[in-house]
Amino acid sequence: MFDDLYSWQKTLHIISIIAWMAALFYLPRLYVYHTMVPVGSDQSELFKVMERKLLRMIGNPAMISSWIFGLWIAWDMDYYFDVWFILKFIFVALLTWYHMWLGKLRKAFAADANEHSERFYRMINEIPTLIMIVAVILVIFKPF
Numbered sequence: 001m002f003d004d005l006y007s008w009q010k011t012l013h014i015i016s017i018i019a020w021m022a023a024l025f026y027l028p029r030l031y032v033y034h035t036m037v038p039v040g041s042d043q044s045e046l047f048k049v050m051e052r053k054l055l056r057m058i059g060n061p062a063m064i065s066s067w068i069f070g071l072w073i074a075w076d077m078d079y080y081f082d083v084w085f086i087l088k089f090i091f092v093a094l095l096t097w098y099h100m101w102l103g104k105l106r107k108a109f110a111a112d113a114n115e116h117s118e119r120f121y122r123m124i125n126e127i128p129t130l131i132m133i134v135a136v137i138l139v140i141f142k143p144f
């Protein structure tokens with residue numbers, strides 16, 4: 001029962017995605033609250049630490065392992081030319097771009113140079129939710 005490689009690959013892929021999504025959902029929330037405190041304040045410095053640790057200790061490793069396990073399964077199962085997989089790949093590439101962009105925004109906060117409003121961060125917070133819904137539908141239904 002526990003000697004099935006495919007099931008382990010999927011288990012590790014799903015665990016990685018849960019951690020990756022947690023970071024992608026929570027980082028912009030931290031940015032929302034970060035915009036509400038004065039630059040140079042103790043709270044602002046604390047947000048900087050929380051943002052850096054969330055991205056570096058959870059977000060980055062989880063993104064890398066999501067890719068490793070996802071691509072490994074695709075290789076083993078010969079999914080590379082399936083339309084559903086190519087579509088999922090495009091959406092997940094978009095999610096990866098979003099992750100990098102959050103990293104750039106974090107650096108601006110770290111340098112006390114954020115240029116965006118609370119509303120802006122509330123709005124971009126919806127992006128990973130939409131991509132996640134599409135990615136899950138594609139992988140479960142494999143409609144194409």
Ligand code: HEM
Nearest residue numbers: 010017066067070071073074077079092132135136139140
């Ligand atoms: C990072 C790049 C990713 C790649 C290359 C990838 C690829 C794959 C592959 C090949 C499978 C196996 C499908 C099967 O055999 O039925 C899979 C499963 C799955 N993926 Fe991804 N994936 C990635 C990211 C994501 C993301 C971001 C999500 C959701 C937010 C996601 C959600 C899932 C789910 C829920 C399954 C399990 C489906 C099942 O057990 O039937 N994946 N993924």
